[in-house]
Amino acid sequence: MTDASDGALNALYPVLAALPAAARQRLQQHAQVIGVPAGAVVFDERQACQGFPFVLSGGLRVVKAAPSGRELPLYRVTPGETCIISSACLLGHAPYNARGIAEVETRLLLLPNADFQSLLGEAAFRDFIFQLFSERIADLMQLIEEVAFRKLDQRLAALLLGKGPRLHVTHQQLADELGSVREIVSRLLKGFAEQGLVALAREQVDILDATGLRRIAAG
Numbered sequence: 001m002t003d004a005s006d007g008a009l010n011a012l013y014p015v016l017a018a019l020p021a022a023a024r025q026r027l028q029q030h031a032q033v034i035g036v037p038a039g040a041v042v043f044d045e046r047q048a049c050q051g052f053p054f055v056l057s058g059g060l061r062v063v064k065a066a067p068s069g070r071e072l073p074l075y076r077v078t079p080g081e082t083c084i085i086s087s088a089c090l091l092g093h094a095p096y097n098a099r100g101i102a103e104v105e106t107r108l109l110l111l112p113n114a115d116f117q118s119l120l121g122e123a124a125f126r127d128f129i130f131q132l133f134s135e136r137i138a139d140l141m142q143l144i145e146e147v148a149f150r151k152l153d154q155r156l157a158a159l160l161l162g163k164g165p166r167l168h169v170t171h172q173q174l175a176d177e178l179g180s181v182r183e184i185v186s187r188l189l190k191g192f193a194e195q196g197l198v199a200l201a202r203e204q205v206d207i208l209d210a211t212g213l214r215r216i217a218a219g
Helices: 006-012 014-018 021-030 084-092 113-119 123-149 152-161 171-178 182-194 210-218
Strands: 032-036 041-043 051-057 060-065 071-077 099-102 106-112 198-201 204-207
Touching: 006 014, 006 051, 014 123, 021 106, 021 113, 051 084, 051 113, 071 123, 071 171, 084 113, 084 123, 106 113, 152 171, 152 182, 152 204, 152 210, 171 182, 182 198
Parallel strands: none
Antiparallel strands: 032 106, 041 099, 051 106, 060 071, 060 099, 198 204
16 A cells, blocks of 8 residues: 555544554555546446545545436545445445546545455454445435435525535536436526525525525425
């Protein structure tokens, strides 16, 4: 392993410090640091999983992509977190069923499959993986609930409220986060503007009436 000190790695992933010395040494010998440019596809559907990624810096956006090009955001992976899709693929010996994209320039520490399987024999690491599954499944259940039971205008209002009074964002970026298309989001934003809830400018949305948006978000 290069370009990733023990101290920095353990600060991001404290579980690694709890491993026996032999397991930590194996990780040091076999794990590789990989640099990924912003916007690059880190993994894609039907690809074989090459290892278990620890995010050292930057971050990944994991999405489910449709043949039409539309994407449904599933979750993000930031430093100190790990990817449930990668875990599931390694545990099930199956290819990826989603796409991972580097949101910004990103550094990953990739643990080979054989070493991941070996570390599962350590109680601390195994508990870490199961806790990861628990948290991510709860997040995905919430996403399913929102997509299935909340209207898009409710979800858009909630998304705007969660980003502060002034958003420097494109309509396409908002659509990507909602798993929708730009034309529909633009139409909804125009409706919000006509109601005096927001003011629209180029790559900018100003919230004028947060109370009104909260009413829409609540349905």
